[in-house]
Amino acid sequence: MSKTEQSVIHIWGQNKLSGEVKISGAKNSALVVMAGSLLCASGCRLRNIPGLVDVDKMCQIIEALGVKIERNGDAIDFDTTGFNCHTPPFELVSKLRAAFFSIGPILARLGVAKVPLPGGCSIGARPVELHVRGLQAMGAHVEIEHGIVNAYVTGSSKRLKGAKIYLDYPSVGATETLMMAATLADGETILENAAKEPEVVDLANFCIAIGAKITGAGTDRITIVGVKELHEADYSIIPDRVEAATFLVAGAITNSEISMFPVIPGHLMAAVAKLEQIGAKVVMDAPDRMRVIPTGILKGTDIETLPYPAFPTDMQAQFMALLAVSEGNSVITETVFENRLQHVAELKLMGANIKVKGNHAIVEGVARLSGATVTATDLRASAALVLAGLAAHGKTTMQGLHHLDRGYDCLEAKMRSLGAKIERVRVNSEGETVYRYGEEVVKV
Ligand code: EPZ
Numbered sequence: 001m002s003k004t005e006q007s008v009i010h011i012w013g014q015n016k017l018s019g020e021v022k023i024s025g026a027k028n029s030a031l032v033v034m035a036g037s038l039l040c041a042s043g044c045r046l047r048n049i050p051g052l053v054d055v056d057k058m059c060q061i062i063e064a065l066g067v068k069i070e071r072n073g074d075a076i077d078f079d080t081t082g083f084n085c086h087t088p089p090f091e092l093v094s095k096l097r098a099a100f101f102s103i104g105p106i107l108a109r110l111g112v113a114k115v116p117l118p119g120g121c122s123i124g125a126r127p128v129e130l131h132v133r134g135l136q137a138m139g140a141h142v143e144i145e146h147g148i149v150n151a152y153v154t155g156s157s158k159r160l161k162g163a164k165i166y167l168d169y170p171s172v173g174a175t176e177t178l179m180m181a182a183t184l185a186d187g188e189t190i191l192e193n194a195a196k197e198p199e200v201v202d203l204a205n206f207c208i209a210i211g212a213k214i215t216g217a218g219t220d221r222i223t224i225v226g227v228k229e230l231h232e233a234d235y236s237i238i239p240d241r242v243e244a245a246t247f248l249v250a251g252a253i254t255n256s257e258i259s260m261f262p263v264i265p266g267h268l269m270a271a272v273a274k275l276e277q278i279g280a281k282v283v284m285d286a287p288d289r290m291r292v293i294p295t296g297i298l299k300g301t302d303i304e305t306l307p308y309p310a311f312p313t314d315m316q317a318q319f320m321a322l323l324a325v326s327e328g329n330s331v332i333t334e335t336v337f338e339n340r341l342q343h344v345a346e347l348k349l350m351g352a353n354i355k356v357k358g359n360h361a362i363v364e365g366v367a368r369l370s371g372a373t374v375t376a377t378d379l380r381a382s383a384a385l386v387l388a389g390l391a392a393h394g395k396t397t398m399q400g401l402h403h404l405d406r407g408y409d410c411l412e413a414k415m416r417s418l419g420a421k422i423e424r425v426r427v428n429s430e431g432e433t434v435y436r437y438g439e440e441v442v443k444v
Helices: 027-039 053-064 103-110 129-137 172-182 198-209 241-253 265-278 313-323 343-349 379-391 401-407 411-417
Strands: 006-012 019-022 043-047 068-072 075-079 112-116 140-145 148-153 164-166 188-192 213-215 221-225 234-236 258-261 280-286 289-294 303-305 329-334 353-357 360-364 373-375 395-399 421-427 433-436
Touching: 006 379, 006 401, 019 411, 027 043, 027 053, 027 075, 027 103, 027 172, 027 198, 053 068, 053 401, 103 112, 103 129, 103 148, 103 172, 129 140, 129 148, 129 164, 129 172, 172 188, 172 198, 172 221, 198 213, 198 234, 241 258, 241 265, 241 280, 241 289, 241 313, 241 379, 241 411, 265 280, 265 289, 265 313, 303 313, 313 329, 313 343, 313 360, 313 379, 343 353, 343 373, 343 379, 373 379, 379 395, 379 401, 379 411, 379 421, 395 401, 411 421
Parallel strands: 019 258, 043 234, 164 188, 303 329, 373 395
Antiparallel strands: 006 395, 006 421, 043 075, 068 075, 112 148, 140 148, 188 221, 213 221, 258 289, 280 289, 329 360, 353 360, 421 433
16 A cells, blocks of 8 residues: 555445344453463463454464464464563554553563553553552562563562452453452452453453452452463353444444344443433344344433443443434533543534533534544544444545454444445545455556
């Protein structure tokens, strides 16, 4: 691709959708469970891994640590017998927050870890002091210099010690880092005020499958009794609740009835409750098959993002797109990240009527959005702009696809399979299509 070319997604709105779509494995499970593979003395197999840029990056990081990786379809085989490096590559880790969580397993297995601080991203500073303080409570010495976290365990055994740790905030990543570190520590660790997200429970279930002694995952108090070694397992991760919620909104915003599977309905309670308040029914056709049925009327409502099981921050942007075309006023309050309202400016380019005051977005529903050229600002914002494009009159062109590809597995292909008019193309500096993904075309 020449430097003046870029990939964009074109969406022609107002198409009805229909049919059923398959939900991929959860990104925020896959990445942390892949880090958890480092805990295994010999290796493991993970299944239902989504096809994402971040998964590819995580594979590169784990291979750089001495692990042999073999991918076939949505399964990944890890051979960890050669795992001996305690310094994941800087240029990869600094761009992938989940990679920082590998500090837990690296320290637990090798007694030393040098992991770059994860860069902040567009949604916030993303500090890691809760991770660091917890590791220090478990006996690690931690110094941070030049953007690198140097952690090591003294003593001949180089083994972390169990500790009672209170998390000031139920941080998902800190809970996961410390839970993984504690699985091989000497003694019992208690995590108080732990995160309860389904991805934390999925990681705990993986660790239990490889022989860890963990109780209380999914509650705010997790107890881990350290063991000497962890064995292999063949583990399949949970479906992605954020992707499922994105398709629920796709049905509601285009007034279409669509189904999705597999889903775990218990992971979608907040999203389903809000969707039914706004104006769509959600039914289960089977224990893992969900269908959204629009009622034809969309009414505004208020949303506040909070730790699980409250409304998830990762679904906030997608619901804002829906509320932008719902009757009446809605107030969206983002309490988890300090800068996760950047999609407001892009939605306004499409005619949305939204005002930001601090961490509140006041949305006044409009009758219609109009297609425009917009730029994704973060992963979930990119999904919100696709959803807005499905509802808008005319053509929307979305730039900034690197955000989308980090967290969605073939979103446009899945939307197209439901009847959306959407395509990914490469355009030159004049905006002319020079290549259409999925089919070879000469300059159009
Ligand atoms: C995980 O990030 C997810 N990422 C995020 O998903 C998700 O939005 C977030 O949890 C909340 O659910 C992965 O799992 C890879 P946190 P994480 O620690 O662990 C503050 C997506 O779009 N905090 O629960 O980084 C932090 O700044 C991504 O898929 C500290 O202050 O989230 C934030 O304000 C985005 N100090 C709040 O806590 C710390 O040491 C929640 O962060 C750690 C966190």
